Amino acid sequence: MKLYEFAPTRSIRVRWVLQELGVEFEAISINMLAGEHRTPAFLAINPAGKLPVLVDGEHSITESVAITLYLAEKYPDRNFVPTNLQERAQLYRWLFFAATELEQPLWRISRHTFLYPEESRLPAEVSLARQDFISMAVVLENHMLSRHFVVGEHVTVADFVLAYTLDWANEIQLLTTFPTLAAYMERMYERPKAPKRIASALGSIGS
Numbered sequence: 150m151k152l153y154e155f156a157p158t159r160s161i162r163v164r165w166v167l168q169e170l171g172v173e174f175e176a177i178s179i180n181m182l183a184g185e186h187r188t189p190a191f192l193a194i195n196p197a198g199k200l201p202v203l204v205d206g207e208h209s210i211t212e213s214v215a216i217t218l219y220l221a222e223k224y225p226d227r228n229f230v231p232t233n234l235q236e237r238a239q240l241y242r243w244l245f246f247a248a249t250e251l252e253q254p255l256w257r258i259s260r261h262t263f264l265y266p267e268e269s270r271l272p273a274e275v276s277l278a279r280q281d282f283i284s285m286a287v288v289l290e291n292h293m294l295s296r297h298f299v300v301g302e303h304v305t306v307a308d309f310v311l312a313y314t315l316d317w318a319n320e321i322q323l324l325t326t327f328p329t330l331a332a333y334m335e336r337m338y339e340r341p342k343a344p345k346r347i348a349s350a351l352g353s354i355g356s
């Protein structure tokens with residue numbers, strides 16, 4: 150398998166699952182700062198020009214959350230996707246929650262802080278998105294008060310996806326009022342096979 154990645158990005162979610170599974174993969178770094186994700190060669194792999202991409206033989210998969218589910222289902226022995234229908238429903242719930250309710254505000258903040266051209270950035274969007282994140286993080290904070298993992302009693306792909314998303318929030322000081330989420334995220338990154346945190350991955354670019 151080949152993982153097209155760029156260290157500090159959502160690629161971390163996929164790398165995390167691959168490392169936890171202990172499967173061999175070839176890591177291909179696409180330097181987004183150098184615009185390598187917009188070259189014809191990369192656009193042939195993902196016409197959206199986005200990372201991560203997993204290539205498994207003849208199959209190419211995009212969308213970080215979909216890739217984590219694919220990997221978990223390809224290697225079912227680790228139970229990263231619960232077999233129980235009710236637990237699986239909760240897994241999907243929290244994966245969608247991560248990608249829509251938590252990640253989208255974070256993405257809006259990134260866009261209006263440094264991704265859009267300066268003249269297109271709207272400061273009001275940043276404060277609205279911060280508020281949107283906070284009101285949804287309260288829901289997860291309450292859910293995690295007496296829990297170790299987000300679904301059931303064992304780690305699932307939802308924990309890897311959420312931990313990365315919370316680290317992203319932590320990078321922009323959005324976890325300061327969520328001690329349970331901060332502790333959960335730290336606990337997840339203490340796992341022996343955890344990937345680098347975003348800050349450390351950022352620091353490793355070019356080294």
Ligand SMILES: N[C@@H](CCC(=O)N[C@@H](CS)C(=O)NCC(=O)O)C(=O)O
Nearest residue numbers: 158159198199200201211212213214
């Ligand atoms: N929903 C997609 C989002 C992928 C995405 O936007 N990746 C960013 C890096 S984290 C990217 O490649 N951005 C390039 C661009 O938007 O031009 C996923 O989860 O895989």
